[in-house]
Amino acid sequence: MPTLPRPSAPYDLHPSVAYVQAVLANFKAKTGRTVEAWVDLARAQGPAEPKPLVAWLKTQGLGTNQASFVAQRAGAAPGHAFDDTPEGYLAAAPGYVDAQYGGRKAALRPLFERLTDLARSLGEDVRVCPCETIVPFYRHHVFAEVKPFASRLDLGLALGDPASVKDADARLKDTGGFAKKDRITHKMEITSEADLAFASAWLKRAYERDAKG
Structure with a gap:
């Protein structure tokens, strides 16, 4: 890659x-x-x-x-x-990420950084906006989000109706979000660099689905 x-x-x-x-x-x-x-x-x-x-x-x-x-x-x-102010948020945002990837989760930080780079490579309109427990990726709306766990990252994706999403590798999981009218409808687990190639294609699909505001 x-x-x-x-x-x-x-x-x-x-x-x-x-x-x-x-x-x-x-x-x-x-x-x-x-x-x-x-x-x-x-x-x-x-x-x-x-x-x-x-x-x-x-x-x-x-x-x-x-x-x-x-x-x-x-x-x-x-x-x-x-x-607070925009300046206050931007000053605090790095601390949110540092807190998410502290301690045992520090080993996952490189994978998070790679996912962030992949998201930004999709277009200049991608925004990476940390919250206290997750990091969402926005275009017009949130199209993906990353949440760390002890030994993995969960990549949430806004892919729409599960009936229209065909995953031959069976790695995507239905979050139940579509039925609840949530933006994030699917997720996949990221545990190593090898998972990123698979994630990249679905990240791109989620980004492209959000082409209109």
């Missing part, structure tokens, strides 16, 4: 960041208070524990996502950089 070029930047902005920023920007218009004012109110009058605080904020008129953002900023619920 040829050596693929490294990307100029390791990771890309997760779509959730733009969504969160839009929610935060509209807080006052939607709720009558800024996020900071809601945080002050939550700290002064709300319960200390995360779930009760979210429930209390909802009784004050906030939606579920709005209440969760306020609870995180009030310090009652754990937050992460998805709820």
Whole structure:
């Protein structure tokens, strides 16, 4: 397998960041208070524990996502950089990957890097956007994702209806995602470099299926 070029930047902005920023920007218009004012109110009058605080904020008129953002900023619920600035997310993203591939899973890091390179080689519109437990690959939507386990990687793929996916090698597994209307419908296990040639063809198919936004 040829050596693929490294990307100029390791990771890309997760779509959730733009969504969160839009929610935060509209807080006052939607709720009558800024996020900071809601945080002050939550700290002064709300319960200390995360779930009760979210429930209390909802009784004050906030939606579920709005209440969760306020609870995180009030310090009652754990937050992460998805709820921060784009700069904050991009600074945190490498740490998400480092945490996923620490300890016993460190030996899987080269396979993850190879999968990332394969995904990026499919087109300049591929985005690699780490989360805390998985690393999704996006085009217009998520078309694949990588999750590490103790001795393998699971490569999830958005391939659509299992009835239309013919895998002569019987290595793809139906995740049940199509029936649940999830994007990821199949997965395969990656345990060695030899698995990557098989994975590459299916990764390309998942990418090409997401040609339209």
